[in-house]
Amino acid sequence: MKTIRAQTTELIYGDIGSDTIYSVCDKMPEFPGGELGLRKYIAQNVQYPMKAREQNITGMVYIKFVITRQGNVEQVMVENGVHPLLDNEGIRVIKSLPRWKPGELDGTKVEVWYTVPINFELTGSSPKRKKKPQKSETTFDKNDWY
DSSP states (O other): OHHHHHHHHHHHTSOTTSSOEESSOSBOOBOTTHHHHHHHHHHHHOOOOHHHHHTTOOEEEEEEEEEOTTSOEEEEEEEEOSOHHHHHHHHHHHHTOOOOBOEEETTEEEEEEEEEEEEEEEESSOTTTOSSOOEEEEEOOGGGOO
16 A cells, blocks of 8 residues: 555656656546446447356456547556456457546646456356356446546
8 A cells, every 4th residue: 555655646746748647636537428438338348258258257357558648548458357368358348448538637638547447247057058148247346446
């Protein structure tokens, strides 16, 4: 926890307009449609990998990325992964996000780190015992958001 505070304090007091990527700013970046719009977009665009279904791989993948001064998504990476199949799908969906409203600090647009959790869950019985394809869900818990 102390490391995060030290990093955040350093970033907040960096030179505005420099190459600093902030963790916190006055106005955080905003997805079109807000947080609910972001959750809907991810849920509608995630494609549960078939091999992950067959192996019953589930879990929460945390994807970290930068929202640039222009509102683009860049530097997409797995912050906390589950399995390469799910991690790669999370990266793919985040890279497909449309342009955001950029973050601001003291009225100046700045680059901001953003982290999104994507929960990969399978419902129903094992695909080996079931004739119909298994239903997949991508869910979000608001408490998991950074």
